[in-house]
Amino acid sequence: MPRPTPIPIAAARPRKQQKPSPGKENLPSGKPVSNTVGPVANIRTRRERPCDACRRRKSRCVIHEGAVLCVLCEFHKQECTFVQSPLPRKRKVVDPADKKDSPNNTKKSRSVDAEPPPLALPTPTITATAPSPPPPQSSLAHSYLPHLGETLGLQRRQHSRYIGLSSPFDSLLIGLSQFDTRNESTFDLGTLRRVNDHECFIMLPDENTQDYADEVESLRQVEHIVHPHGPALLELYFRIVHPNFPIIQKHLFIERYRSGDRSFAPSLIAGMYILALNWWSYNPKLAAYPKPDSSRLEAVAMKSLSLAMDRPKLSTIQAGLLLLQRPEADSWSLTTQLVAIGQELGLHLDCSSWSIPVWERGLRKRIAWALYMQDKWSSLIHGRPSHIFGANWAVQPITDEDFREEGDSPEGKRTENEDDQDDNERGQILFAQMIGLTQIMAEVMDTFYTQTAIQDFANAGKNSTQLILARAKNVQLKLRKWHEDLPKCVKMVAPTNDKLSSTGYLHLAYFATEITLHRRIVQSLDHATHDPYGFFMCRNAAKTRLISAMDFVNRLKPEHLQGFWYFASKINFTLIGTFGSLLWATAPAKEEAEFYKTRLREYRWTLSVSSKRAEFLDYAVQMLDTSRAMLNNLAEKPSLAQQISTAGVPPPPPMRSALSSMGPPPRFSPDDMDMDMDDEGELRRNESYGSFHGFGNDAQGLESYDSPTASASQSLRGDTP
Known part of the structure; x- marks a missing residue:
């Protein structure tokens, strides 16, 4: 609801304000701006909290002196609120050399703060780094990780739905909207994301979908079932399954895992574990331990996948395809659901010229063709009609470029030997x-x-x-x-x-x-x-x-x-x-x-x-x-x-x-x-x-x-x- 009178921004913050450090006050800039923009900009320091809308966009929150709304909220004609509590930040990893000089070096550091080692069996247990609400993008430890906020189908807190030509969102009316530098335009129903001159998606928040808060608990259950062998199972998956069924961005996944990011879809990581369990005895270290119960993993994975269909992302298709690769899996209904979700995500379209990261284009093509094969072979083995038709399939043929993981860690590629x-x-x-x-x-x-x-x-x-x-x-x-x-x-x-x-x-x-x-x-x-x-x-x-x-x-x-x-x-x-x-x-x-x-x-x-x-x-x-x-x-x-x-x-x-x-x-x-x-x-x-x-x-x-x-x-x- 609109405020009756302007309220100072500092009074709207739920947390107590701290006195700014010397030299970091919000001083006016020396550059004049045009009259259409307003007075000289007043930019918050890094310690100050951005508004809710800027935090969701992961954008810089800029307020002009004497103004009530920030620049982006004023541009989008929306309310500038500070209702949502800030997300928890990860502690900075303390270097062993610095700990000697620190006056608090007697305190024992928690395993949550440390960076997980590479995927291998002798690693700290995953349950020690219990999954938490998705951290902000800036909390990732490595600067070379691709920004998921720039992607279309892998964002953490919102999902996309394709807007077709015959939908109520007419393409000509969409063209009259004002789009920012990220090709986004905010409305009451959601945020429009334009990927080229013809295709457009609507971005919707995940928190408005059913049982969104239960994802964290589902991920905890998955990790608890395989504890403490999760890293070893992931290593098996990327060694045996992934080379022959490359529907996951390998280096991106590994670097997110190593950096402490635990915001993976529960159904996806459970599907990876379930397939890797087929080669449990192939790893001599794992063979000495009792094998985790795959039926419990499947129960959690299928429930999580069903809920994730309300907020579809590329991880939803990936998880469904992996679960359908189980030797005992035979689900015609799940295949048809995945085809529908793929069309909702625009996987049937040609994404070659979309304004999304290059590596995401290749990933989308690989997932799209994997979905195509799933539909066609399911049609043969079940003797039922296919749900993908050539007249509505615009995906370009797969090329070598589509397998390149551009933007991922260069260290991950250097660690691969010639055999790999x-x-x-x-x-x-x-x-x-x-x-x-x-x-x-x-x-x-x-x-x-x-x-x-x-x-x-x-x-x-x-x-x-x-x-x-x-x-x-x-x-x-x-x-x-x-x-x-x-x-x-x-x-x-x-x-x-x-x-x-x-x-x-x-x-x-x-x-x-x-x-x-x-x-x-x-x-x-x-x-x-x-x-x-x-x-x-x-x-x-x-x-x-x-x-x-x-x-x-x-x-x-x-x-x-x-x-x-x-x-x-x-x-x-x-x-x-x-x-x-x-x-x-x-x-x-x-x-x-x-x-x-x-x-x-x-x-x-x-x-x-x-x-x-x-x-x-x-x-x-x-x-x-x-x-x-x-x-x-x-x-x-x-x-x-x-x-x-x-x-x-x-x-x-x-x-x-x-x-x-x-x-x-x-x-x-x-x-x-x-x-x-x-x-x-x-x-x-x-x-x-x-x-x-x-x-x-x-x-x-x-x-x-x-x-x-x-x-x-x-x-x-x-x-x-």
Whole structure:
């Protein structure tokens, strides 16, 4: 409410005024100012308290002589109040050399005042530095830390919400507002923050949201659960998880932690601890202690994340993405919530030209693409519609510049050895390649698994397979080119140097994408209506993919199995078994069904043995058993000899199949169906096969069939009617 009469500012301060030191009085400046500004400025000293609005902005509070309002409050036409109590300041760290000369050197200094040492196990307990209300930006010990107050999505006491073109805040009306040097304009509803000529956000205080004060207690609970191993767990996280899933600004996080800043989001740091617990025994020092209860951490993290959605920040998306990487996590609803929050934060926009720190632009792009992958792979493994569409996705492709942590501690970068730098570079390439593969996979889903596509194939009737093959041509070529251009450092044959490797999840995602494509083709095949040659070619291509995927799983080493696996990997392993069961169920002959039955039994054994090192594989084993139980109701299939006899064609004499002399079975290609694939998955042209352009009445008959394994090899030859 407006004051009836002017009140001296000193009387409005809740704390007792101290007599200013000599030479630091509020003396008028010698420089004259224009009449429009007012009298000569009267600037407070550092000891004097700024007004509430200037403290929230972390701005300099300047009052003119004889004025009641400070310059900024007068400019924004708002009340200049001193209601809120000042935030506690950290004590200055006393140097040991100075303590000898101090008259109070007999007093023992508290651990809260000291700077925490680097992340390692032998550190003071985190609970000794109990989290407190977010300190002011100036309290950070290191001057090279980026100012979070200049960011858009990482401010401590306020959050941002994107203002769209069709919202009540019309862009033309926003352009008429007066913005200060920080591109902010204050209104009753909040503060408008303009990032460029077209995009604008509204900044709202966190304290007005539900249970904001409980964040401090939640953070205490998180630290108490992992006490005293928090630093060691963070070290594990940044060594194993972060290089392969870089959605956190590493050096900024570490320097904030070392400087004593404990204003982290409870759900974020809990998510980091939860993932690091998967490698608890990997650290010999941690292995000697009992493992913290991850279920308690998850309970606190999920509750804190739910409350944080009312005041969304980049840390909210980071925490949600990390919690979804848990091997046992499978939450479609949380994924959709994160997509909505990401749109509220403007992560779907192009931030390349925004007036925010350069390092925040790169961080926003990495988080945006991580959210994109989360949505697309969740859509595949759940078989549900995606919530991100290309028409509303303006994020630019990821580049090397987006991984640079500009503005962070130069000491943090110098402490990394060559091995760590190589791991980070390899992880960045892995992350970027996964983004490219996800875009191709999303095209597969949009082409074959949307409701519109399903209806198109149903309307095509007997020509559905031909329509599917025609639509598959472009996406198959993109997938082929992606695999050919894959950098050597992320191939499975790349040396691991006796370190954990996460390249497995990228190649598994590649096989899952191909299987998803071939699965749609196999589902459209009908042995009774399709011509034998086309039917054989499509199924043989599908068999090639299945064998390649199973062989890939057989070649996984312990350093692969114990590395970080993307959240969709558990289902991607399962999809290989599902695809094998589909080929078994649709096999036209008993011999072919027995072949898939044998391979699935071998695959299950491989998964069960590998699950000793990667426990999440137990889920794939359970799904294989479920599929096997369903196949028990499958009717017995006729043998090849019975099929030929029923057709009135005499059995062919024993002869070597023409296909067996040409190497591996031909791999499906939608343009001409004449490509092979070797053990490394490289495509090559096989000129021995003629071009195949669909199914017609004049198609060739089934010429030969030869299983790639000796135990299931069968030969047949038939003539076209």
